[in-house]
Amino acid sequence: MSTTEPVATDSTSDSTAGSASGSKKLRPERTNATKQRLFEASMELIGERGAAGVTVDEIAAAAGVSKGTVYYNFGSKSDLIAQLLRHGVDIMLARLQAIEGQTNDPLESMTNMVDQAMVFMDKYPSFARLWVSENWRMPGEWSSVFTELRAELLAVIGAAVERVAAGYQVDTSIARGSLEAAIFGAIFVVGLDRQTYNPERSREQCVAAVMTIMHGYVIK
Amino acid sequence: MSTTEPVATDSTSDSTAGSASGSKKLRPERTNATKQRLFEASMELIGERGAAGVTVDEIAAAAGVSKGTVYYNFGSKSDLIAQLLRHGVDIMLARLQAIEGQTNDPLESMTNMVDQAMVFMDKYPSFARLWVSENWRMPGEWSSVFTELRAELLAVIGAAVERVAAGYQVDTSIARGSLEAAIFGAIFVVGLDRQTYNPERSREQCVAAVMTIMHGYVIK
DNA sequence: CTATTTGAACTGACCAGTCAGTTCAGTTAG
DNA sequence: CTAACTGAACTGACTGGTCAGTTCAAATAG
Numbered sequence: 203m204s205t206t207e208p209v210a211t212d213s214t215s216d217s218t219a220g221s222a223s224g225s226k227k228l229r230p231e232r233t234n235a236t237k238q239r240l241f242e243a244s245m246e247l248i249g250e251r252g253a254a255g256v257t258v259d260e261i262a263a264a265a266g267v268s269k270g271t272v273y274y275n276f277g278s279k280s281d282l283i284a285q286l287l288r289h290g291v292d293i294m295l296a297r298l299q300a301i302e303g304q305t306n307d308p309l310e311s312m313t314n315m316v317d318q319a320m321v322f323m324d325k326y327p328s329f330a331r332l333w334v335s336e337n338w339r340m341p342g343e344w345s346s347v348f349t350e351l352r353a354e355l356l357a358v359i360g361a362a363v364e365r366v367a368a369g370y371q372v373d374t375s376i377a378r379g380s381l382e383a384a385i386f387g388a389i390f391v392v393g394l395d396r397q398t399y400n401p402e403r404s405r406e407q408c409v410a411a412v413m414t415i416m417h418g419y420v421i422k
Numbered sequence: 423m424s425t426t427e428p429v430a431t432d433s434t435s436d437s438t439a440g441s442a443s444g445s446k447k448l449r450p451e452r453t454n455a456t457k458q459r460l461f462e463a464s465m466e467l468i469g470e471r472g473a474a475g476v477t478v479d480e481i482a483a484a485a486g487v488s489k490g491t492v493y494y495n496f497g498s499k500s501d502l503i504a505q506l507l508r509h510g511v512d513i514m515l516a517r518l519q520a521i522e523g524q525t526n527d528p529l530e531s532m533t534n535m536v537d538q539a540m541v542f543m544d545k546y547p548s549f550a551r552l553w554v555s556e557n558w559r560m561p562g563e564w565s566s567v568f569t570e571l572r573a574e575l576l577a578v579i580g581a582a583v584e585r586v587a588a589g590y591q592v593d594t595s596i597a598r599g600s601l602e603a604a605i606f607g608a609i610f611v612v613g614l615d616r617q618t619y620n621p622e623r624s625r626e627q628c629v630a631a632v633m634t635i636m637h638g639y640v641i642k
Numbered sequence: 643c644t645a646t647t648t649g650a651a652c653t654g655a656c657c658a659g660t661c662a663g664t665t666c667a668g669t670t671a672g
Numbered sequence: 673c674t675a676a677c678t679g680a681a682c683t684g685a686c687t688g689g690t691c692a693g694t695t696c697a698a699a700t701a702g
Contacts, residue, residue, distance in 0.1 A: 259656095269658090274681065338618045339551065391606060415608070
């Protein structure tokens with residue numbers, strides 16, 4: 203009965219060095235490390251096979267943790283996924299916002315953002331898959347989460363487009379919202395296609411294709 | 423071992439209902455009608471809740487048919503979905519190909535195609551959801567199906583882009599493949615966003631936003 | 643007569659969520 | 673210094689339920 207293995211908790215807890223801990227209350231090292239590993243494991247699995255196609259047991263096993271731990275750290279599978287989405291968007295937002303104000307040229311700034319989005323998709327290949335497979339389900343389990351996160355992402359893109367519109371003469375007959383959606387869609391689909399079907403395509407090439415939208419928006 | 427051999431619909435499924443013209447093998451009306459209803463029911467349900475989130479019993483009930491009938495007409499749930507994807511793409515392809523040669527102006531032709539894609543998404547709102555939620559899964563249950571269908575759709579878009587490139591001066595530094603993916607992605611995401619989050623957006627507005635890509639491709 | 647459909651029973655696998663028990667890094671008490 | 677204690681973190685067997693796929697005898701349509 204008591205043959206429970208030492209489990210190699212190992213205390214090799216990465217020190218969360220410098221990682222900007224959120225506004226959360228200070229939590230024990232172990233828990234954060236565990237959550238982190240659960241995020242990584244579930245991102246990978248869910249990105250590949252979809253939220254419904256992955257079991258909590260698999261996630262736990264991949265994270266080197268027991269099933270109970272998943273339910274200790276998250277209330278439910280659904281909760282885990284909601285937090286996973288939030289986690290990924292937070293990372294992406296941080297990267298995009300770091301670009302703002304790096305350059306004075308709005309178009310160059312935009313290019314850098316699209317490029318950064320591609321870099322993000324290289325680093326977290328599964329996030330975009332999770333995003334596109336669960337978004338647009340109505341009414342979906344995470345509708346409210348998506349509505350919120352989508353607004354946050356579009357706000358950043360929207361601000362960048364706004365700066366372009368302020369600095370250049372643009373085609374005012376194009377609706378801003380639809381344009382943002384088009385950019386967003388092009389980024390995700392071009393990125394996913396590169397990952398899945400055309401890994402030989404270079405990042406610059408993909409960025410250039412997406413930026414074609416902005417070149418069409420600006421009146422030359 | 424099944425007692426009654428399920429009808430191997432094979433690759434050529436007569437998708438258009440109503441015309442009794444020359445089906446090679448004699449197939450009673452009933453079968454086609456049943457298949458049609460199963461397609462409609464499963465498109466609806468799977469589009470909303472995902473392939474894994476819908477049960478065969480539900481599909482059968484929604485189609486007003488028994489579970490046994492599903493397995494008589496299709497060998498498995500997986501098979502049903504594969505044929506469903508093929509069915510949807512066939513419809514979309516037919517609509518897009520009907521545009522080709524309608525106009526002499528390649529850009530106008532392109533606009534009409536994008537518009538037609540939006541009309542298609544209005545009529546079959548669930549198809550795009552199914553497409554984006556199951557595509558890009560590697561290795562997925564329907565990888566080979568997607569590879570094939572994707573190539574067929576991209577061929578049509580590619581031909582349209584080719585005609586633009588032949589009729590106008592275009593930015594040759596843009597890779598054709600990435601550009602096609604960007605167009606494809608913009609269409610799907612703009613369309614889905616309209617359905618799901620912004621139903622007030624007009625179709626023209628959405629088409630115009632997508633066409634911004636082409637305006638950026640053409641050198642003015 | 644044959645192809646198709648029905649409906650219900652059945653199997654075997656799979657799975658989300660629970661809970662009583664275990665571990666262990668501290669903390670306090672002697 | 674060390675023994676007792678604490679409680680957060682973790683464990684994994686177990687439960688109650690679901691579902692894909694099978695089978696088949698009987699009904700129905702062409």
